[in-house]
Amino acid sequence: MSLETPRKLPGLIPVKIKKIRHWLGRSGDPEGEQPAARGFLTQEQFQEELVVLGLSDQTFGPTEYAAALGNHLNLCVSIEVVPDAAHPLLSRELARKGVTGEILYRADVARVHVLVPGSLPSLALIFTLLHELGHLAAGDLFVDPHEAGMRPEQPQGFPTASVPVKNRLAHSLPFAQAGHREHEANLRAGYAFVAGCLGSENPYTQRMYNIL
Amino acid sequence: MNAFQEQSLVLALVCFAASVFFFGMIRTSRNTWFSGVIAINLGALATIFGFVWPSPAVQALAPAPLEFVVFKWTLMLPATFFAGLAALLFLNAARAESLDTRLRLKNSAFAFATFCLAMVALESAAFAGVRAWLPDETRLTITSSLMTLEACLAIACVVAFIFGVALRYTPTIAIPLVRHVAMRWLPEQDRFDSHRWRAVVGGVTQGVVIASYRIGAAADRLGLSQSETERAVGTVQHIAVMRDGIRDAEEVTPQRARDLHILQSEVVKDPGLISRLDKIESEEITSRFGTAHATSLHVELEAALDLIDQVPAARDGNDDRPLWFYLAAVGASDVGLVDAHQTRAMLRSRAGYSEALEAYTESLAASRAGDHDPQIKRGSPKASA
Numbered sequence: 001m002s003l004e005t006p007r008k009l010p011g012l013i014p015v016k017i018k019k020i021r022h023w024l025g026r027s028g029d030p031e032g033e034q035p036a037a038r039g040f041l042t043q044e045q046f047q048e049e050l051v052v053l054g055l056s057d058q059t060f061g062p063t064e065y066a067a068a069l070g071n072h073l074n075l076c077v078s079i080e081v082v083p084d085a086a087h088p089l090l091s092r093e094l095a096r097k098g099v100t101g102e103i104l105y106r107a108d109v110a111r112v113h114v115l116v117p118g119s120l121p122s123l124a125l126i127f128t129l130l131h132e133l134g135h136l137a138a139g140d141l142f143v144d145p146h147e148a149g150m151r152p153e154q155p156q157g158f159p160t161a162s163v164p165v166k167n168r169l170a171h172s173l174p175f176a177q178a179g180h181r182e183h184e185a186n187l188r189a190g191y192a193f194v195a196g197c198l199g200s201e202n203p204y205t206q207r208m209y210n211i212l
Numbered sequence: 213m214n215a216f217q218e219q220s221l222v223l224a225l226v227c228f229a230a231s232v233f234f235f236g237m238i239r240t241s242r243n244t245w246f247s248g249v250i251a252i253n254l255g256a257l258a259t260i261f262g263f264v265w266p267s268p269a270v271q272a273l274a275p276a277p278l279e280f281v282v283f284k285w286t287l288m289l290p291a292t293f294f295a296g297l298a299a300l301l302f303l304n305a306a307r308a309e310s311l312d313t314r315l316r317l318k319n320s321a322f323a324f325a326t327f328c329l330a331m332v333a334l335e336s337a338a339f340a341g342v343r344a345w346l347p348d349e350t351r352l353t354i355t356s357s358l359m360t361l362e363a364c365l366a367i368a369c370v371v372a373f374i375f376g377v378a379l380r381y382t383p384t385i386a387i388p389l390v391r392h393v394a395m396r397w398l399p400e401q402d403r404f405d406s407h408r409w410r411a412v413v414g415g416v417t418q419g420v421v422i423a424s425y426r427i428g429a430a431a432d433r434l435g436l437s438q439s440e441t442e443r444a445v446g447t448v449q450h451i452a453v454m455r456d457g458i459r460d461a462e463e464v465t466p467q468r469a470r471d472l473h474i475l476q477s478e479v480v481k482d483p484g485l486i487s488r489l490d491k492i493e494s495e496e497i498t499s500r501f502g503t504a505h506a507t508s509l510h511v512e513l514e515a516a517l518d519l520i521d522q523v524p525a526a527r528d529g530n531d532d533r534p535l536w537f538y539l540a541a542v543g544a545s546d547v548g549l550v551d552a553h554q555t556r557a558m559l560r561s562r563a564g565y566s567e568a569l570e571a572y573t574e575s576l577a578a579s580r581a582g583d584h585d586p587q588i589k590r591g592s593p594k595a596s597a
Contacts, residue, residue, distance in 0.1 A: 043391060057310035084413075095414035100406045119413060123509070124405035127398060189402075190394035197488050200310030203383035203390055209305050209315050210381050 037157035038172050040184050041138075046191040047204045049137065049169050056208070059199035062129035065192055066114070069136055072169055076111045077136070079129060083118040091117040101128040105141045112136055127189050130196075134188030139168025140181045273355050276343040284340035288333045295330035299323050314381045321376035328369035335362050385485055389478075393485065397475040401509065404472055407464045408453045419547030420452045427543040429575035431536070434568065440536040443512055447540035450516035451549045466520055473517060476510040515540060519550050522558055538568035546572070 050056040053068035060068075063079060070077035084091050094100060094117060101116040114132045116125055135141060142163045158180045160173035168174065175181045195202050302323035306316045339358050342351055412420055424445045431441040454466045480486060486507070515537050517523075541559055545552040559565040 043394065057308070091413045095410040098410065100409065117413070120409050121405045123398075124402050124409060127402040128406070131402075186399045186402075187395065190398040193398055194390055194394040198385065198390070201384060201488065203385055203387045205310070206312055206315060206381070206383055207387075209308065209311055209319060 036173075037159050039157045040180075041170070041172075041187050041191070043191050043204050044207075045171065046188060046195070047202075047208060048171070050195060050205075051208070052169065055195070057200040057202075057205045060196045062126060062133065065130065065196070066133055069133060069169060070112070073136070073167065074110065075136075076109075077114070077133075078111070079114045079116075081116055081118045081125070090115075091119055100124060101132050103132040103135055103141065105136075112141070127193060130189035130192045131185045134185035134192070135181065137169040137188060138181065138184060139163040139170060139174045140185070142167045143174050143176070143181070273352055274343070275348075275351070276340065278344055281340045281344045285337050288337040288340075291333040292330050292337070295326050295333060299327040299330055302326055312381060312383075314379055318376050318379040318381065321372045321379070325369045325372035325376065328365045328372065332362055332365045332369065335365065385488075389482060389485060392475075393479055397472075397479050400468075400472050400475055404453070404464055404469070404513075405509075408449050411453050412449060419549060420449055423448045423543040423547045423549070426546065426572060426576055426579070427539055429579060430539055430542075430568065430572040433571040433575055434535060434539065436536055436539070439508070440534070443508060443515070444536040444540040444543065446508065446512035447515040447519070447537070448544050448547075448549065450513055451519060451544050454516065454520060455549055466517065469513060469517060473510070473513050476513065480507060480510045519544060519555065522551075522554055533562065533564060535564050535568060538562065538565040539572065541565065542568050542572045 047056065053065075053072060055064065055068055058064075066077040066079055069075075082090050094102070100120055101114065104113045104115065105111075106113075114129060116128050116132075118125075120128060143161045159176040161176040163174055175184060195204070198205075200206075300323075302319050305311070306319035306323055308316070311319075335358055339355065339362070342354050342358065346354060427444050427448065428441060431444065436444070450469070453464050454469050519541055538559065541550070541555050542565070544550045545555045
């Protein structure tokens with residue numbers, strides 16, 4: 001039989017702080033953040049991500065976004081637009097799989113490779129790159145499919161999977177279900193496309209400075 | 213509880229609330245430094261609330277005990293620090309080059325207001341010291357001057373805050389439009405374009421390759437520009453994708469294409485926004501996506517829908533279609549993507565259609581003679597049958 005001794009005040013402080021942080025909607029230990037449920041990314045939240053990357057009031061494209069993401073996550077991110085003339089089978093293979101691009105991650109060399117066929121129409125090509133990079137930003141590449149597959153939907157949002165904060169730019173945890181991850185990658189790509197085109201004229205950028 | 217104790221309690225609560233807001237909100241936004249401004253601003257407002265709470269029932273010019281100095285300094289020095297920090301952050305925000313002039317002015321006003329607030333707090337701390345330590349004569353003179361200064365600073369602070377709040381900022385590009393583009397048009401356009409690409413590259417729509425080749429040859433004969441030829445080919449591709457999508461309602465159906473056309477219309481009619489699409493930095497990856505491309509997508513889709521729906525006149529009421537439209541009609545009829553008889557009946561009276569059909573037939577005959585056509589067919593294009 002064990003006897004619990006009452007904890008002294010200094011020992012209680014971290015516990016209390018954690019409780020207060022939890023009450024404020026934050027986890028005290030981001031590495032051990034527990035999966036919960038949440039809604040999809042908003043444009044305001046994406047703007048905060050751009051501030052972190054230093055792209056908030058700049059025009060940018062997929063290459064700049066990839067470089068900034070790579071710097072933030074300490075990964076080497078490369079983009080390869082493969083010309084159809086050089087690799088005609090790649091386009092056909094991707095088309096048959098029903099996808100327009102792929103993102104490949106190698107943990108041993110901390111490298112991410114985004115592959116898209118050069119024959120894609122301009123808009124689809126840029127959007128595809130931003131979509132794939134969106135998966136990287138969300139931390140989707142680090143989701144364990146076995147751990148994530150069984151989470152049920154909850155009334156307050158869609159279930160998430162645990163991914164350490166060092167492996168993602170997103171403030172929130174990635175979604176557990178692939179369909180939700182794809183939808184959010186599309187949202188992120190749309191937000192990035194618009195923010196990249198508008199730069200400092202993006203009303204969401206200006207609104208960050210419009211406090212009252 | 214007397215008024216003095218009451219004020220100390222209120223100020224202590226205000227400081228505690230400001231601290232909770234500060235640490236809570238800084239973490240919420242992680243590295244977003246500007247949310248610090250918002251948090252501190254809330255703290256500063258809370259401090260103002262503390263200032264305007266009923267004054268202690270002690271004579272303002274009377275000598276004060278040492279406890280009064282300790283009490284005042286404990287409250288006023290943190291208040292000075294936080295208000296000064298808020299002023300600094302507002303000033304930094306006002307200096308941001310990318311910021312709209314009105315917003316810069318607004319943040320400057322807030323910077324000035326919070327600076328005045330910091331000065332009020334500092335003056336209040338000095339005031340306590342004067343009352344505690346200076347002799348009667350000097351104390352009366354200095355406290356009177358300090359009170360005048362405090363009143364001036366308070367007025368300046370309130371005026372600057374009101375001025376800042378009154379400055380309304382309206383973005384040049386409306387937020388609903390940006391949201392519409394990001395969340396609806398771009399994903400849907402991408403879905404449509406990706407499906408079109410998969411259908412063409414994956415060889416799902418065989419007729420498109422043949423029609424594209426023949427349209428290219430006919431366009432040379434007609435002297436069409438490259439962009440006009442691309443529009444004709446693009447129109448045929450759009451029709452092919454919609455025809456292919458009919459088998460799978462989840463893909464691209466004519467109805468979904470009509471919805472996309474409406475989404476495109478809302479974007480294309482805003483020249484301010486569409487011109488900015490040129491700005492995306494993608495030169496190393498692809499040719500620039502911009503006004504011309506977005507407009508082309510819109511025009512091609514409209515032409516494809518008109519050919520599928522058998523609408524002879526343009527949607528703007530103009531009866532005279534461009535030559536590339538007729539060429540697309542002939543090409544699509546030739547490979548069976550649209551009903552050849554109905555298309556001919558609909559367009560036969562148009563001079564452009566006859567011209568396009570003639571060029572297409574001639575280029576087909578020429579390719580047959582030279583065996584260049586990807587699919588040699590004996591006979592005329594279906595449109596001329």
